[in-house]
Amino acid sequence: MRAQFFVTGALFATWGVHVPSVKSHYGLSEQSLAVAMLAGGAGAVVALLYAGRVLARHAPRSVVPVTGLVCVAAVGSLLLPSQYGWLLALMAVYGMAAAIFDVAINDEATAIERHAGRPLMSGFHGMFSLGGMAGAGAWSMLAPAGVSPIVHLVAASAALGALAWAATPFMLRDVRAAGEGSAPLSLPRGPLALLGLLAALGLVAEGAMYDWSVLYLRQELGSSAGIASLGYASFSGAMAAGRFGGDWVRARVRSVTLLRWSGALGAVGMALALAVPHPAAALVGFALVGLGFSNIVPVLFSAAGRLPGIAPAHGIAAVSSVGYFGLMAGPPLIGFIAQARSLAVGLLVVIVFAVVVSAFARKALGTPDAPV
Template sequence: MTTPENALEGKSFAKTYFPPARLAVSGLFLLNGTFAGAWATKIPEFATRLGLSESGLGLMIMFFGIGSLILMPIAGILIAHFGTTRTLKGATILFLSTLLLLSAAPTIPVGAVAIFVFGGLMGAMDVAMNGNAVEVEKSMRRAIMSSCHAFWSLGTFIGATTGGFLIQSLGVMGHAVLLTVVGAAALVFLWPHVLHDAPHPSEERKKVRLPRTLLPWLIGTMALFSMVPEGAILDWGALYMRDELGASLVLSGFAFGAFSLTMAVMRFAGDHVRDRFGGVRTLRFCTIMAIIGMIIAGTAPNAYVAMVGFAICGVGISNMVPIAFSAAGNLPGFAQGVALSVATVMGYSGSLFAPSVIGFIAEHTGFAIIFAVMPVLFIVVLLLSHHAVHADVRDHR
């Protein structure tokens, strides 16, 4: 039987653990991820419309990465001057129109501009989202970053799984219009609940510039060496299972499926784990699990063992990047958003550019040895893991 006392306790729990500001930033992660997943389903039609070969498409997609790497630092500067709230809202408004640009681009030059803007605004929104999530963590004095990234993963799943059906039913432009309208409606709903913040008074007097001390770059290295293996699995795991382990087309798809499933589950659980055990211990456990999983995958005698290895690796990698981003966002003595933008740019540069380098190397060595050697990057993260102490937001009063 529900009593007034139980109802009050339920409301108190919801207000404590799921305040509107947390739900709002989680919703924006979901929105950003949905657009990212939707773009993945548009790539074949985009290439056909512009008459791009595989190499031409690869070069075109490089503009996505270039846009991200240019606008991410700019977002960090804007955060330092105006706070995460205004930067996030502005980046989101501009980002909502990018699928329309991609769907309407008639020529290669226009397509290059569209994909540059899409990647750049997605990256700018990403930095602002992570910055706002850090501010929410500080206000709640508990971790939320991992669950925010889990919502992004959920969004990519939604965007990717619905994209093909919607494009077939509504057409390429109809699909883009629908997502833009839904995204705008979601933003209207989320807008008033986004946590309002402003630059700290001491930070307003600081000249915004790249950090001259080593610590933000070391945390950025942690993010980079966590995301390079993640990008390698997402882009090359299925091909490795099919071509080198003899997996069927259906089974090879489970390389990504097993990895992404365990990653999403652990990201939803990661905030509680980090609050319980602290950022350093959580990161070290995750890194060790990632090492074990990657070694199993790289030395696997068959596709089933590799799939288990990728699943274990997903458990490990899941919370490594969120912890690194929280640590960067909480660094004392740096202008708001600048240290976070350094970590974000370094981390995402790994997932944007490393897979192409890995593909080139794999032509000469095969993927097995690459996956088997990848734990060297995790060992570096393990050596730097003591810096994850800055992710413990309860200590920032």
């Protein structure tokens, strides 16, 4: 299961570090690039309307390899066409497949955590971040060696697709995390709605790092391709470290306290990256964002699985679907702001959303008597 989180993280990073390549290949403005990202978000929204229905009939073990294959095929093909319409289509297909893939692996991770009876979600998401660090780090080494973006996209996607298929037999055979009912996945209401909203705001920061951190270093600060790709790697490395230690922290620190300080640290990190126009400051700032946001999603997903009167699998699926929309819709929002003003102004959204997450921590999680 951890391998699947690694694959989706590495695939996000592989797309993220090549945002400048896509922009150059198709000759796009920030607005046109944002529209392409929005196509991915639109595809995700369409898929999420059917994610619950799909996972009610098919276990994650059968859903993951199919959607994973579509994901790697779409990302690997991003630089093969030359028409903008093909880019929009590929992004839409990628968004649809990645959304169902993401909900499926989070559903199974929740089931594994529930059966184990101890915090595990942060560790699973740590593998996602580790994959992101590996995906970005690979390009930072290959770019100076003269490897073309097309070769990297195709080779990396093929390798990640092979890993996803090889790991599938080790997934749970009978657990259907979203299969406790036949109803399709619907928009959450009540407590689930607030948890989902905060997850979406938290994932906007991750989406911003995937899609804009490399371009910010490259375009706004004039960094080389190798240095620019380290922006994503520093974010993912710090996030992985925070998540691998997150289960230990969650067992000792109240979830409200952890969520508050996580949002605050993320806001401080992004403020540093934007206030000091130097690549070194940006790398440190992005790392602080990664560390700050590392446990926001695991805390919120676990809380969704413990709400009274709601099946754990349905709670986690509902919150993850709304959160995933933030992951896909956040980067286009930043892109539209960047077109109107600048990328630095667009990334201020991350600070605002981090503050909102911190401010609404108690309302979303209540006042637990013990760490979770």
